[in-house]
């Protein structure tokens with residue numbers, strides 16, 4: 001199996017304080033991987049590292065034959081500035097920037113693609129709405145429509161089903177399953193363990209470092225979940241990078 005993403009002793013953090021510590025492992029091409037862990041475990045930080053918003057403090061993230069800008073990223077909806085004056089149509093259209101460029105106009109084909117993506121997530125008729133007027137579930141649907149347009153081999157979803165109703169969740173899970181069927185590599189940060197058990201064959205249980213990584217049923221044991229909570233509670237947020245990391249970064 002080809003590794004699509006690799007983590008080589010990766011430490012990620014803010015102001016030199018590690019948030020994800022010494023992560024090692026590979027995500028194979030076509031994997032459907034849940035990333036779970038308590039609040040503050042480092043899930044969003046890891047995703048920011050994967051898409052290049054954060055550079056590792058040490059270690060390396062390897063990408064199998066793709067560039068970071070080719071990864072489709074669905075951020076937590078709290079990270080979206082809802083006051084930004086942009087219509088649903090134009091927001092979803094940003095998913096085509098890789099092909100049209102930021103300043104490229106939207107031709108007939110692009111407009112059709114956007115309309116199809118909106119239809120696929122059930123947002124027909126919302127084209128001209130300002131994004132600030134959407135409900136939480138409509139916002140998630142819009143973010144999924146943008147990911148659809150990006151047509152990416154690797155898709156990273158940060159808490160994609162947060163605070164949305166059961167119908168919307170099932171519609172969006174169906175999209176995730178479709179991507180998985182198309183052999184795309186999908187990573188999703190999730191809190192709902194039942195959903196993870198039902199739909200995600202593989203799981204990374206994160207608590208700043210990896211507690212367990214592998215088949216979901218083997219990872220989500222009560223012992224591992226207790227250990228994850230203990231590791232998160234014991235982690236010192238004000239700690240600096242390890243001496244070894246510091247020396248390595250000085251030598252680089």
Ligand SMILES: Nc1ncnc2c1ncn2[C@@H]1O[C@H](COP(=O)(O)OP(=O)(O)OP(=O)(O)O)[C@@H](O)[C@H]1O
Pocket residue numbers: 014019037038039040041042043044045046237
């Ligand atoms: N922009 C930031 N600046 C400084 N520290 C941050 C920043 N973002 C996150 N952190 C810290 O990094 C650690 C990991 O946070 P992160 O958001 O990655 O966790 P998470 O697993 O996604 O949590 P949650 O489940 O609550 O969304 C936390 O201690 C958090 O306070």
